[in-house]
Amino acid sequence: MAAMEIHFTLNGQPVAVQAEPDEMLLEVLRRELGLRSVRETCGLGICGACTALLNGQPISTCILLAPLAEGCEITTVEGLGGHHPVQRAFEEVQAFQCGYCTPGMILTIKALLEEQPAPDEETIRRALGGNLCRCGCYLKIVQAAQRAAALLAEERRRQPGPGAAPVS
Amino acid sequence: MSRAMPEPGENTHRTEPDPRVTGAIRYAQDVELPDMLYACIVRSPYAHARVLRVDTSSLPADVVALTPDDVRALGLYGCQIKDQQVLAVERALYIGDPVAAVAAASPRAAREAAELIEVDYEELPAVFDAVEAMQPGAPLLHEDLAISDNDAAYFGMRPEPQRNVCHHFRIRHGDIEQGFAEADVIVEETYRTPSAQHVPMEPHACLARWTADGRLEVWTGTQTPFNLRMDLAGIFGLPQERIRIIAPPMGGAFGSKTFVRYEAIVACLARKAGRPVKLVLRRDEEWLTLNRHPSTIHVKLGARRDGTLVAKQVTCWANTGAYADCGPGVAQKMGFASPGPYRIPHVWVDSYCVYTNLPSNGAFRGYGATQAVWASERTMDLLAERLGLDPLELRLKNVLVDGDRYCTGEVMHDVHFADCLKAVAGQIGWHEGRRGKGLAVLLKGMQTPSRASIVVEANDDGSYTVHCATAEMGQGAWRAIRMLAAEQLGVPVERVHFPVPDTDIVPYDTRTTSSRSTYMMGRALVEAVRQLKENGELGYGECVNEGGLDPDTGQGIASTHWHQGAAAAEVRVDEETGKLEVVHLHTAIYAGRVVNPPAAQLQNEGSMIMGLGSALFEEITFAEGQVTNANLSDYNIPAADDLPRITYDLIERPGAEIHGLGETALPPVPAAIGNALFSLGIHVRDLPLTPERVLEASERRRVRSAAPV
Numbered sequence: 048m049a050a051m052e053i054h055f056t057l058n059g060q061p062v063a064v065q066a067e068p069d070e071m072l073l074e075v076l077r078r079e080l081g082l083r084s085v086r087e088t089c090g091l092g093i094c095g096a097c098t099a100l101l102n103g104q105p106i107s108t109c110i111l112l113a114p115l116a117e118g119c120e121i122t123t124v125e126g127l128g129g130h131h132p133v134q135r136a137f138e139e140v141q142a143f144q145c146g147y148c149t150p151g152m153i154l155t156i157k158a159l160l161e162e163q164p165a166p167d168e169e170t171i172r173r174a175l176g177g178n179l180c181r182c183g184c185y186l187k188i189v190q191a192a193q194r195a196a197a198l199l200a201e202e203r204r205r206q207p208g209p210g211a212a213p214v215s
Numbered sequence: 216m217s218r219a220m221p222e223p224g225e226n227t228h229r230t231e232p233d234p235r236v237t238g239a240i241r242y243a244q245d246v247e248l249p250d251m252l253y254a255c256i257v258r259s260p261y262a263h264a265r266v267l268r269v270d271t272s273s274l275p276a277d278v279v280a281l282t283p284d285d286v287r288a289l290g291l292y293g294c295q296i297k298d299q300q301v302l303a304v305e306r307a308l309y310i311g312d313p314v315a316a317v318a319a320a321s322p323r324a325a326r327e328a329a330e331l332i333e334v335d336y337e338e339l340p341a342v343f344d345a346v347e348a349m350q351p352g353a354p355l356l357h358e359d360l361a362i363s364d365n366d367a368a369y370f371g372m373r374p375e376p377q378r379n380v381c382h383h384f385r386i387r388h389g390d391i392e393q394g395f396a397e398a399d400v401i402v403e404e405t406y407r408t409p410s411a412q413h414v415p416m417e418p419h420a421c422l423a424r425w426t427a428d429g430r431l432e433v434w435t436g437t438q439t440p441f442n443l444r445m446d447l448a449g450i451f452g453l454p455q456e457r458i459r460i461i462a463p464p465m466g467g468a469f470g471s472k473t474f475v476r477y478e479a480i481v482a483c484l485a486r487k488a489g490r491p492v493k494l495v496l497r498r499d500e501e502w503l504t505l506n507r508h509p510s511t512i513h514v515k516l517g518a519r520r521d522g523t524l525v526a527k528q529v530t531c532w533a534n535t536g537a538y539a540d541c542g543p544g545v546a547q548k549m550g551f552a553s554p555g556p557y558r559i560p561h562v563w564v565d566s567y568c569v570y571t572n573l574p575s576n577g578a579f580r581g582y583g584a585t586q587a588v589w590a591s592e593r594t595m596d597l598l599a600e601r602l603g604l605d606p607l608e609l610r611l612k613n614v615l616v617d618g619d620r621y622c623t624g625e626v627m628h629d630v631h632f633a634d635c636l637k638a639v640a641g642q643i644g645w646h647e648g649r650r651g652k653g654l655a656v657l658l659k660g661m662q663t664p665s666r667a668s669i670v671v672e673a674n675d676d677g678s679y680t681v682h683c684a685t686a687e688m689g690q691g692a693w694r695a696i697r698m699l700a701a702e703q704l705g706v707p708v709e710r711v712h713f714p715v716p717d718t719d720i721v722p723y724d725t726r727t728t729s730s731r732s733t734y735m736m737g738r739a740l741v742e743a744v745r746q747l748k749e750n751g752e753l754g755y756g757e758c759v760n761e762g763g764l765d766p767d768t769g770q771g772i773a774s775t776h777w778h779q780g781a782a783a784a785e786v787r788v789d790e791e792t793g794k795l796e797v798v799h800l801h802t803a804i805y806a807g808r809v810v811n812p813p814a815a816q817l818q819n820e821g822s823m824i825m826g827l828g829s830a831l832f833e834e835i836t837f838a839e840g841q842v843t844n845a846n847l848s849d850y851n852i853p854a855a856d857d858l859p860r861i862t863y864d865l866i867e868r869p870g871a872e873i874h875g876l877g878e879t880a881l882p883p884v885p886a887a888i889g890n891a892l893f894s895l896g897i898h899v900r901d902l903p904l905t906p907e908r909v910l911e912a913s914e915r916r917r918v919r920s921a922a923p924v
């Protein structure tokens with residue numbers, strides 16, 4: 048199959064990459080763009096280790112054909128800078144062991160908190176249904192989500208203003 | 216002292232964000248070298264077959280192939296029994312046994328090339344059940360069972376080659392016949408536990424290259440760098456120093472990343488290719504690599520009318536699959552965990568490690584204890600029911616206390632089984648009514664004998680570097696060791712570095728298993744820091760724990776240090792559908808001294824959650840040796856919305872030894888849930904507690920209670 052060129056925005060930067068038409072976005076992000084925070088575990092869209100945000104929504108890049116990312120905005124944790132409130136919350140709570148699932152968890156929670164700034168525990172757990180953690184850090188991940196919600200609320204208070212966009 | 220549930224935000228602050236939250240951490244699967252090729256394995260489609268011909272003639276010219284002829288002359292290996300060759304040379308022994316391999320320019324090219332290799336087989340009869348495999352006339356997997364010279368063969372093994380047994384461990388304590396003669400009541404039952412998959416999120420990954428001067432260098436996710444080096448040295452006929460193992464952090468391991476997995480195949484490919492070769496397993500191949508031992512365990516337990524235990528006889532069949540791996544060790548630990556933490560004057564244990572035509576089974580978080588505790592603690596509740604006693608009272612009456620002797624003859628110290636039991640009973644509301652509630656207690660040994668050593672070096676900039684082989688798989692060992700070193704050196708933890716372990720640099724360590732690292736390394740560190748303070752430059756420390764059991768009597772020192780814990784569960788059952796709902800799960804674990812509280816909590820929570828998966832749904836299913844659920848859609852692991860209320864106590868004692876917490880809370884969880892079901896009259900013998908099994912058991916109860924007496 049002939050490789051094709053795909054264009055999208057990755058973590059705020061426009062990129063153009065080569066991909067096979069039947070290749071998944073995960074392979075392209077890792078091989079062509081050197082991103083290591085997107086990781087394969089199940090390859091079936093079940094575990095969330097390969098999560099990225101596509102136009103702000105969490106998706107499994109292991110089952111998204113790379114050409115379908117054409118023209119989209121893709122965000123991975125590399126694009127969050129390291130001090131995003133959800134990342135800070137994960138560190139504070141120590142909501143990880145091996146850290147393999149952590150980027151996917153962080154992105155899923157970021158997207159959740161943008162839609163629902165103060166989710167209850169039940170809602171958080173349900174939102175994490177597509178993110179598995181074999182180390183079993185779920186209790187602390189839920190705590191981290193709650194802590195992140197508090198940090199984000201604090202940021203919003205400190206930067207009030209009409210139509211203040213969610214912090215990203 | 217008991218630590219309550221953790222509060223967020225109580226940990227120390229660091230300046231740099233943790234590489235796990237930025238995604239910057241590099242696992243074994245991320246290691247790359249210029250010019251490397253990618254490997255793919257060709258596997259047997261038969262459970263037992265003679266390999267007649269491997270034809271690589273249709274491969275493209277730029278693909279490197281490894282066939283039985285390439286490895287025939289290489290050494291046999293096996294960490295406890297030498298029963299394995301780099302590829303299945305004469306016979307393939309399970310569906311998935313590697314018979315050939317390729318290396319190509321991309322993972323996709325390697326997969327396509329692997330499809331082009333043609334293999335002719337002659338199918339042979341196969342056996343899948345451990346009890347059947349020991350019967351006369353069963354297909355024999357291995358003719359010779361040579362005990363390995365690897366350090367991992369650390370105890371006396373008793374292979375019985377003519378009946379597929381690679382180890383028969385015994386405990387002979389007291390006089391078992393007299394014991395049962397003294398019993399007023401005897402209960403007897405047979406239990407089965409299934410195979411399970413570790414499902415580390417990061418698959419097995421390794422990369423090998425040969426240097427110009429003929430040294431082998433391997434980057435691999437491994438818990439056992441030195442044991443791996445020993446086996447590779449044997450395979451290639453090299454002195455150990457000619458092999459270098461670098462062990463990057465792992466995205467989870469749980470026992471699966473131990474000893475030789477694919478490192479030998481990849482090294483052979485790299486040698487043939489003259490280029491580095493890397494392998495990252497496909498997810499389905501994890502089920503063909505290493506799983507948990509299925510077990511069959513028969514328990515006979517005798518007591519006096521007042522509940523005093525007098526005799527216990529246990530027979531364990533640990534199904535180790537096609538190759539022994541560390542199965543003999545697992546069977547031995549299953550054997551010496553099966554009497555449970557009780558004073559029993561007459562104990563008789565036979566634990567067999569048995570070959571079958573399944574994929575190999577090896578170390579799995581819990582290491583034989585999960586199976587043993589399931590059988591042992593379910594039987595305690597059968598006995599309690601028969602005697603009309605409260606299961607908690609029955610346990611407290613018999614549980615080991617300080618100064619008691621275990622059935623191995625060793626005297627127990629720092630014993631907290633009763634504390635753990637009382638704690639879980641209190642948390643689950645035991646005294647307010649026992650319906651739907653169950654509990655279980657665990658004793659689990661730590662690797663004995665073993666040796667750990669560590670070097671601490673002072674750097675010019677005032678920081679320190681710790682050289683240590685401990686593997687990091689998410690358990691937080693590197694940070695715990697840095698914290699211990701920092702505390703002893705009197706510097707902040709940021710001033711202590713822990714480079715990725717490299718066998719060229721770090722001193723010897725037995726391995727990162729059995730929740731021993733923080734304990735052993737912590738002790739070695741004391742001496743290393745003392746030396747460093749003396750000379751200002753470098754300190755070396757070592758910790759050795761001596762002991763071991765006589766395999767024919769089970770007498771000696773099973774463990775210099777015991778992991779102790781208990782679990783309690785409250786359940787609800789829908790008797791129409793068999794659906795079992797765990798409402799609340801609580802564990803109490805003796806933690807000694809906790810070094811890094813968040814990591815300790817995470818280890819404990821993770822163990823409980825994995826135990827929940829084992830209890831409720833984790834089971835590898837086979838059809839004639841073929842895994843039928845080798846993917847995460849058919850093999851479920853616990854997700855966030857599967858969890859009940861989970862609480863726990865880490866019981867700390869100031870000044871106590873450090874206790875590894877990596878796996879203590881897992882084994883008692885299934886048994887506590889099974890006992891909770893039993894309190895409702897539903898007796899399920901086999902794990903996991905699926906709706907079908909629960910339904911079947913409650914049907915049985917109805918039939919029984921309807922039957923005329």
Ligand code: FES
Nearest residue numbers: 088090092095109
């Ligand atoms: S790897 Fe994509 S969802 Fe599991």
Ligand code: FES
Nearest residue numbers: 144146148180182
């Ligand atoms: S932290 Fe290891 S998988 Fe989540």
